[in-house]
Amino acid sequence: MSFKTLKEHLHFSGRTLFAEHESSATKTTMKFSCFLPAPIEQIDSAIIWLSGLTCNEENFITKAGAQRALSNTKTMIICPDTSPRGLNLEGEDESYDFGTGAGFYLNATKAPYDSNYNMYDYIQKDLVSLLNESFGVDKISISGHSMGGHGALILGLRNPELFQSISAFSPIVNPIKAPWGQKAFNGYLGDDSNSWKNYDATELITSGNTHPRPILIEQGLGDEFLEKELLTQNIMSAAKDSDQEIMLNEREGFDHSYYFISTFIEDHIKYHLSYLQA
Amino acid sequence: MSFKTLKEHLHFSGRTLFAEHESSATKTTMKFSCFLPAPIEQIDSAIIWLSGLTCNEENFITKAGAQRALSNTKTMIICPDTSPRGLNLEGEDESYDFGTGAGFYLNATKAPYDSNYNMYDYIQKDLVSLLNESFGVDKISISGHSMGGHGALILGLRNPELFQSISAFSPIVNPIKAPWGQKAFNGYLGDDSNSWKNYDATELITSGNTHPRPILIEQGLGDEFLEKELLTQNIMSAAKDSDQEIMLNEREGFDHSYYFISTFIEDHIKYHLSYLQA
Numbered sequence: 001m002s003f004k005t006l007k008e009h010l011h012f013s014g015r016t017l018f019a020e021h022e023s024s025a026t027k028t029t030m031k032f033s034c035f036l037p038a039p040i041e042q043i044d045s046a047i048i049w050l051s052g053l054t055c056n057e058e059n060f061i062t063k064a065g066a067q068r069a070l071s072n073t074k075t076m077i078i079c080p081d082t083s084p085r086g087l088n089l090e091g092e093d094e095s096y097d098f099g100t101g102a103g104f105y106l107n108a109t110k111a112p113y114d115s116n117y118n119m120y121d122y123i124q125k126d127l128v129s130l131l132n133e134s135f136g137v138d139k140i141s142i143s144g145h146s147m148g149g150h151g152a153l154i155l156g157l158r159n160p161e162l163f164q165s166i167s168a169f170s171p172i173v174n175p176i177k178a179p180w181g182q183k184a185f186n187g188y189l190g191d192d193s194n195s196w197k198n199y200d201a202t203e204l205i206t207s208g209n210t211h212p213r214p215i216l217i218e219q220g221l222g223d224e225f226l227e228k229e230l231l232t233q234n235i236m237s238a239a240k241d242s243d244q245e246i247m248l249n250e251r252e253g254f255d256h257s258y259y260f261i262s263t264f265i266e267d268h269i270k271y272h273l274s275y276l277q278a
Numbered sequence: 279m280s281f282k283t284l285k286e287h288l289h290f291s292g293r294t295l296f297a298e299h300e301s302s303a304t305k306t307t308m309k310f311s312c313f314l315p316a317p318i319e320q321i322d323s324a325i326i327w328l329s330g331l332t333c334n335e336e337n338f339i340t341k342a343g344a345q346r347a348l349s350n351t352k353t354m355i356i357c358p359d360t361s362p363r364g365l366n367l368e369g370e371d372e373s374y375d376f377g378t379g380a381g382f383y384l385n386a387t388k389a390p391y392d393s394n395y396n397m398y399d400y401i402q403k404d405l406v407s408l409l410n411e412s413f414g415v416d417k418i419s420i421s422g423h424s425m426g427g428h429g430a431l432i433l434g435l436r437n438p439e440l441f442q443s444i445s446a447f448s449p450i451v452n453p454i455k456a457p458w459g460q461k462a463f464n465g466y467l468g469d470d471s472n473s474w475k476n477y478d479a480t481e482l483i484t485s486g487n488t489h490p491r492p493i494l495i496e497q498g499l500g501d502e503f504l505e506k507e508l509l510t511q512n513i514m515s516a517a518k519d520s521d522q523e524i525m526l527n528e529r530e531g532f533d534h535s536y537y538f539i540s541t542f543i544e545d546h547i548k549y550h551l552s553y554l555q556a
Binding site for chain 2: 254
């Protein structure tokens with residue numbers, strides 16, 4: 001499990017770099033970016049950041065300002081692409097919310113996507129192996145935005161032993177009840193909606209999945225997708241009837257953009273560092 | 279001197295917004311971005327940021343992380359576009375280093391650019407008036423990157439009463455001796471190189487222009503343009519024989535990118551705030 005560096009820049013106390021590696025899960029070359037705040041042999045932990053619809057490995061690392069908050073620590077952040085690319089599958093490039101840039105962090109079961117659109121396994125197997133083997137990291141936390149917030153929640157809730165802590169910005173918490181989620185799950189998983197529940201954070205909590213640490217969620221109340229797509233209150237209701245603690249910060253007037261993320265990213269980094277550097 | 283807001287986002291303690299206004303100097307509609315860390319009636323000072331080749335009003339405001347450093351102050355930052363756009367002049371869109379996105383912060387005297395490519399006047403007249411009249415700002419400092427660092431230096435050195443302090447990242451300090459500068463000055467000003475000296479920071483210092491505050495320059499030593507285009511040592515030599523103090527921070531291994539800018543932007547913001555909030 002090695003990687004190829006495509007470009008790198010000195011940045012704060014370390015390096016921001018762009019790279020690619022081979023994925024068994026997607027059977028493609030996958031790109032990622034990362035920030036290493038210290039020489040690689042000193043790095044001991046990582047935050048995986050999962051981006052939202054239309055993003056690739058560049059958006060977060062150039063816009064969110066996370067590197068400053070990680071500077072002079074031993075914790076890296078790694079930002080994978082949001083789907084396999086360049087497969088030329090039917091329908092792959094027709095819309096912003098399905099196919100390329102919209103992998104939804106699940107393992108597809110419906111043709112023609114089932115061979116490659118396995119972003120769930122890509123993250124929890126290939127990317128975790130890369131962190132273990134190429135970066136010497138064994139403590140990992142997970143976060144993300146929107147579709148990536150959904151990804152962080154389901155990956156964290158289903159693998160509490162693998163991820164030290166979970167946070168999310170503006171996550172799609174109940175995709176089986178949201179148009180984005182319904183379209184994607186139908187296209188990747190088919191119309192048996194029972195199979196959808198494994199990839200729905202609210203359903204996972206309802207059916208007893210929990211993570212031992214409180215989940216930190218940041219949500220702007222001026223978010224244009226809040227009522228139709230994100231459905232934040234659904235996971236809060238589910239958590240109330242479960243053992244899962246969720247810390248929800250509702251931010252008056254903030255929207256769905258990177259301006260929201262960059263305002264509060266330092267809080268989330270510090271939250272994860274409190275477990276990763278404990 | 280009013281402006282039209284195109285979009286805005288809550289951000290840190292205030293708002294990042296994108297807007298446009300009419301310019302007498304360029305006879306076009308000019309776009310800009312800005313960050314207002316407080317309600318507009320509380321803003322009392324501004325930093326003008328001038329971007330480099332190929333940039334527009336978006337690059338700095340989305341990538342540099344300056345807003346965090348200005349949060350909870352009364353100082354805004356404003357980031358104009360780097361040239362007029364959409365004029366369809368001959369040669370305007372043929373290269374990345376001339377015409378669109380490459381105004382070089384001078385007043386063109388050569389046809390067909392002389393009617394509109396007046397970025398020097400745009401900054402020191404139109405943008406300053408906008409700050410005075412629409413934002414209620416009277417104390418202004420100036421900074422920029424690469425071509426924009428050149429702009430900050432020449433505007434500041436020629437207008438020491440207008441700008442409280444000057445800083446620059448990776449500036450083109452002696453454009454009349456650099457290929458980028460020679461191409462641009464020839465195209466905008468014609469081949470009488472005597473007229474070029476008014477837009478060359480090293481020449482301005484040599485001929486006695488000074489600013490009462492020390493100029494802060496940040497320069498990466500891994501900058502791929504240092505030796506051919508930026509020529510940092512030329513302004514240092516000129517300053518040594520003049521009354522102009524320059525504080526040059528040379529940073530081992532850092533390159534010409536926004537990763538360099540974002541690493542050190544907080545230092546520059548604090549430098550300007552020390553004069554603007556004095």
